[in-house]
Amino acid sequence: MKRLLRDRRGLFGAVVLAAALLLAVAAPLVTSGDPNAQRDIVATRFVAPLSTDGTGVFHVLGTDRFGRDVWTRLVYGARVSLGVGLLAVLISVTLGVTVGALAGYGRGAVPLTLLGLTDFALAVPRVVLLLLLAALWRPSTALVIVVLGLTGWMSVARLVHGEVRALAARPFVEGAVALGARRLRVLVRHILPNAVTPVIVAAALGVGNAITLEASLSFLGLGVQPPTPSWGNMIASGRDVLVNAPWVATAPGLVLVLVVVACTLLGDAVRDAMEPSAPLS
Amino acid sequence: MLTRLAARALAGFGVVAGVVTLTFFALRFAPGDPVEHLLGSAATAEQLAVQRHVLGLDRPVPVQYTAWVSRFVRGDWGISIAKGRPVRTVLADAWPATVRLVGLSLLLSYLLGIAVGAVQAHRQGSRTDTALSVITVTLFAVPGFWLGLMLVMVFTYWAHALPAFGAAGLDADYLTTWGRIVDGLRHLALPLATLTLIGIGGSARFIRGAMMDLSSQPFVTTAHAKGLSPWRVTWRHTLRNALTPVVTLLGLSLPTLFSGAILVEAVFAWPGVGRVLVEAVQARDYPVVMAATAVSAGLVVVGNLLADVLAGWLDPRIGTRTT
Secondary structure, eight states: OHHHHHSHHHHHHHHHHHHHHHHHHTHHHHSOSOTTOOOOHHHHTTOOTTEEOTTSOEESSOBOTTOOBHHHHHHHHHHHHHHHHHHHHHHHHHHHHHHHHHHHHOOTTHHHHHHHHHHHHHHSOHHHHHHHHHHHSOOOHHHHHHHHHHTSOHHHHHHHHHHHHHHHTSHHHHHHHHTTOOHHHIIIIIIGGGGHHHHHHHHHHHHHHHHHHHHHHHHTTSSSOTTSOOHHHHHHHHGGGTTTOTHHHHHHHHHHHHHHHHHHHHHHHHHHHTOTTSOOO | OHHHHHHHHHHHHHHHHHHHHHHHHHHHHSSOOHHHHHHOTTOOHHHHHHHHHHHTTTSOHHHHHHHHHHHHHTTOOOBOTTTOSBHHHHHHHHHHHHHHHHHHHHHHHHHHHHHHHHHHHHTTTSHHHHHHHHHHHHHHHSOHHHHHHHHIIIIIIISOOSOOSSSSOTTGGGSOHHHHHHHHHHHHHHHHHHHHHHHHHHHHHHHHHHHHHHTTSHHHHHHHHTTOOHHHIIIIIIHHHHHHHHHHHHHHHHHHHHHHHHHHHHHHTOOSHHHHHHHHHHTTOHHHHHHHHHHHHHHHHHHHHHHHHHHHHHOTHHHHOOO
């Protein structure tokens, strides 16, 4: 942990993510309230950042075409975008660890079947699959979470499979087996706890990836549906007004990039911190 | 080596078959069908039924499936329900635009990414390295569609320098050959820049990591001990050995760029396969979706296989490994 925070990348990633989560949780306290609030549209739309609208209300990041406060939508959008990212990765990590562990330590036909399944799922073009799945049902936030979770577990499964196979041959595992522990107990109590680090790294990268994919789907109109704000559909709504209100699309994009960079850097830092032989870079 | 490749090709064929089957049934169970999109909301139930019968959509789904497969493998890809043109023509018209965009951006992002990553690894820990790391990790994180919008904002709306939409201007047919080439390049500039910038982020990070892993290997130490200049060690020894995984990555990114191009094509109204696919999914244009999915799944498999062959060719040790 100390190594992690001494690493500038780890510190930056942790601070940015903590700040984003804090803002998302404390959304009602740091904003003017309802992200969908519309008042006199003519007087309040397209107000530039750091200025006051026709009714005397100040907007830090300006307003969009319906006179909604961009800062408020950004913070409430963080709830949706971060929530989707975290929950989707929770699903894919759970699936990936289960499949990877069973493939790495299972017996008989189990490993071959599961590895085959993983290879198959990896070969399916993800964005095409996302398009199809999103078209199958009416787009909704829950659907986005499930779809992203179900299409993101393969890399974790591969990773865990490799780790488990390597760990299974180590003396402490052989010791546990020799003492008569059941296979499931060996797997859960002795092997998996030692395979946690790469999973954390993969999860950190996965969150960033899921947030980007949610934004992409929402941008195409297949993800989180307006008026619920997500960073993706905010960028989409700013697309037509790039000329007279560039802040509408710019602000959510910048925040998204910042958060995804934070995820990547934190993942890198965790990986390096857990490899004591590697020099701090 | 050959048996291994044959086995992989067979598995790849299974993957394509699986993806295509999955897509076929997923499409049929999705709400809405092409006839509703074709006839619009004013159509009566009777008119819809007649049109469905004409297209054979009222037959049992498994029957439709076998019929489609047997026609597809014989090269009869059907006629687009939404556009009324043969699917092969629709895809053939869209392919060159995608290949031009994706092929060029792959080439550029790897060439530039390798150069950037090698410079970083060579000057590991320096300010240049840190600055380039910040840039590449940011590029790696930027969503393509947003970067595209930002480039459009700056270069089209503010600077009035480059066109933002389509692959050719409205007047392209009336230009001289030379003028048409310039027009095409100008339209290519922004989508190509978007895909390339993002690609550089990934490939530079990868190359830097691969080269740094190699820097403590005995052969690098030997090269230094022989008295070779540091640049020569980097370019001739470390980089060359770091290229094997890059080739694998290149093969794997062939389909990724194809799918990444879907969004970038949507932003720039680029008349490529990605846009055809998105429109077809929205219109439930079954024959087009099926053909496009089959082709893209095929590309994934071919990309993987190609990466395998090239990696084995660059590093003969790989072919003999049994796992």
